[in-house]
Amino acid sequence: MKISVIHGICVRNDAISNAIADNIGWLIEAGHEVVLFTYACEHAVPHRLVRDVTDIMTDAHFQASDAVIFHFGIYYPLFDLILLVPERARRLVVFHNITPKQFVGAEHHATIDKSFAQMANMMFADHVACDSASNLAVLRAARVSTPASVLPLAVHGQAQPCAAKPGHADGIVRLLFIGRLVRSKGVADLLDAVERCLQADSGVRIALDLVANLGFSDAALVGAVRAAADEWPRRYGPRVSLRLHGDAPDQLKQRLLAEADVFVLPTYHEGFCVPIVEALSAGCRVVCYDNSNTPAIAGGLARLVPTADIALLAQAIGAELALARAPAWRQDGFASFAGQAWRYAHSFAPARARHRLSAWVLDAVNGVLDH
Structure with missing residues (x-):
């Protein structure tokens, strides 16, 4: 044919x-x-x-x-x-x-x-x-x-369930965002919410990575991310890092997914949302806004936040930061979640x-x- x-x-x-x-x-x-x-x-x-x-x-x-x-x-x-x-x-x-x-x-x-x-x-x-x-x-x-x-x-996910995250050993909670740096993806909300978490919990150590197609991104938001990457270490010291990976090759994206503890996507609209399924396949906890297709695509495995409520977004991220550092989660909870999330993601x-x-x-x- x-x-x-x-x-x-x-x-x-x-x-x-x-x-x-x-x-x-x-x-x-x-x-x-x-x-x-x-x-x-x-x-x-x-x-x-x-x-x-x-x-x-x-x-x-x-x-x-x-x-x-x-x-x-x-x-x-x-x-x-x-x-x-x-x-x-x-x-x-x-x-x-x-x-x-x-x-x-x-x-x-x-x-x-x-x-x-x-x-x-x-x-x-x-x-x-x-x-x-x-x-x-x-x-x-x-x-x-x-x-x-x-x-x-x-969705081209992981070949098998994730066994462990680097943060389980070094105590650094890795947050990941994948998407264009545009208003509809909630990038500004993400930066605001993560900074609130840094201010609320002086003991947390965070590594935030953003993977973005810069050719389809808003120049002002790209600038805001880069400005935060410079300013946050001066303000909060070595307990935070922010890295922007523009037009990252697939191998780097897959490595970041495998390492991340929490995937955060405060998006305002999604017709499908491949990154949420990719994150679940890699054993990431997911935090996202509760609109359009995100509740359906998350399959009951995400922490959903009322859209545009940055205070509740920060609380949700804070709860995931606490969970990622909890001994019980690292010992037993993570393996159970990662297996369940991988099986769901495999349906795609x-x-x-x-x-x-x-x-x-x-x-x-x-x-x-x-x-």
Whole structure:
């Protein structure tokens, strides 16, 4: 089967791009001929760089495709091509949700408005796969009645449950954040809450690491993180360190996950949230705000905090700092939690996601999902 995949970009350290790369790899392994059409590509997948929709419309592979899969999470002109897909091809969309404009800067509001308007294109799809039930609810709230189902993303977690954390031996509690440094991820809330913990507990030793795609981050928040990294050691001495890992390679991210005691993500909106599952797979305790898809994706294993309540966020982090230092936790509690969290995270294993994706494409092409 010939399949065309359409998206604006396919770059490193981007959740949608990673999902696209996964999907293409699995479909090729299943024997299909797949080509990605995009403006920019950093992943090792078959692709053709294009300038606009006309470059795709005249392509022989596109014209001969049995299915055309569009990924959508923000406005991009190539998504309008769904109206011009060859008649013989099935039109499929993977919907990754849209960040509401109240959680982004004013300079992005026009793009968010265009994104919600462009959702109407999904009315022309044969079927829509949503990352989560939350995304499906957003689709229906937008009055898109196209047949749709939930197709969870794959999470490349740890091969086995974590046996221990470095903090169990050296007493340093390691906190980790993974995500873009933007308002919607709650970076400013995180810095405020951690500093409150340092002020409230003079005996705690904290190492805070932030892994971020700087190309998609807010320059002011990047500056705030770097300023805190300079100021905190002067203010609180050697009992705190803050490190920013911009565009970190996957090996470094996996090491930081394996070492971290607590993963903190005070995000204001998530359509899925791969990092929460990655953190659970690595035996990290999780603290996050209680909105959008975070309660569902955490599977009852996170400490949920009312969104935007920084005082309660600090209390939740403080409780995790105390737990991480408790002898009973290190002796017995951690091993039990790490095993339970790993088993839950394993339900998102790539092998399972690959099977779901292949079945979805075949069923869509054969008309099984039309109703």
